[in-house]
Amino acid sequence: MIQRSLLLIFTCFILLTTIAHAEENVDNEQEKINLYKQMEAITFIPWYYLAAIDRYEANIQSEEEEQDSIISIRISDLKWYGLTPTTEPTSEEIIEMFGGIGKDGTGDGIADPTNDYDILYTMAHYVQQYGPSEQDIRTALWNYYHRELTVLSIMNYARLFKTYQTISLDDTAFPIPKGYNYSYRNTWGDARGFGGRRIHEGTDIFANYGTPVRATTHGVVELKGWNKYGGWRVGIRDIYNRYHYYAHLNGFAEGLEIGDIVEAGQTIGSVGASGYGPPGTSGKFPPHLHYGMYKDNGKTEWSFDPYPHLNKWERNNP
Ligand SMILES: [Zn+2]
Numbered sequence: 001m002i003q004r005s006l007l008l009i010f011t012c013f014i015l016l017t018t019i020a021h022a023e024e025n026v027d028n029e030q031e032k033i034n035l036y037k038q039m040e041a042i043t044f045i046p047w048y049y050l051a052a053i054d055r056y057e058a059n060i061q062s063e064e065e066e067q068d069s070i071i072s073i074r075i076s077d078l079k080w081y082g083l084t085p086t087t088e089p090t091s092e093e094i095i096e097m098f099g100g101i102g103k104d105g106t107g108d109g110i111a112d113p114t115n116d117y118d119i120l121y122t123m124a125h126y127v128q129q130y131g132p133s134e135q136d137i138r139t140a141l142w143n144y145y146h147r148e149l150t151v152l153s154i155m156n157y158a159r160l161f162k163t164y165q166t167i168s169l170d171d172t173a174f175p176i177p178k179g180y181n182y183s184y185r186n187t188w189g190d191a192r193g194f195g196g197r198r199i200h201e202g203t204d205i206f207a208n209y210g211t212p213v214r215a216t217t218h219g220v221v222e223l224k225g226w227n228k229y230g231g232w233r234v235g236i237r238d239i240y241n242r243y244h245y246y247a248h249l250n251g252f253a254e255g256l257e258i259g260d261i262v263e264a265g266q267t268i269g270s271v272g273a274s275g276y277g278p279p280g281t282s283g284k285f286p287p288h289l290h291y292g293m294y295k296d297n298g299k300t301e302w303s304f305d306p307y308p309h310l311n312k313w314e315r316n317n318p
Pocket of ligand 1: 200202203204289290291
């Protein structure tokens, strides 16, 4: 009896903390969107661009860096203060005089690079200077980040947030639908035979020719075509600076193009054995999907082991 009530208390505790945690996330999301929309009202920069910049900046921060603030954007002292003799929060007039971009979003007369409003207003104001069109915003981002992949990622996140009118696009799917035969094991880092001494940057999922291959997350198609090693392959970037690589396909889903938005579980192609030769080469190895995951930290992109993710997605396969 005591055991049972303890179990009940424990279960309630878990349930309550789970609910609290979920609500916290929802509140947090709404708080962020409210702030983006406030800035949109002042600067006319659509909220989803601000959300996209904020998400990108969150993605490039290490977990230790994460702070207790709503906005993840961090603006360097050099950008914020320019040549201002001080790096103490001060008036935007002084900062502007010395070529800094720091602005006062709260109206307290001080431009503070640790204040959420001031940070977001500064970013929105910076972008606004270039104009309101998509091309203007692209130019603003290029001048701010000086990095092609960063601009591309932010523009794609903005499209995703605009399309779904949310910043939470966290659905996932196992790449092979239920009801099909497949097998895989952890082969990340294994040596491979073709193409010199490269390590195996992914997991091979063996399945029959023609088995559907699905996107594992929401994202935007960044690459589609032939590669000597990967054969027919597709690359999709999600909203967490992660690039998903699907190789050795038999073919692509009809109509799939670079720049398309895809959803978790959407069919993007089918299992094949293409690759290891000039375009069209197939059958040099048993049919399988090579699935790779890469993470961009704002400076470089590296491969990491997708196996634990595949395991998780397989357990919750919709
Ligand atoms: Zn492989």
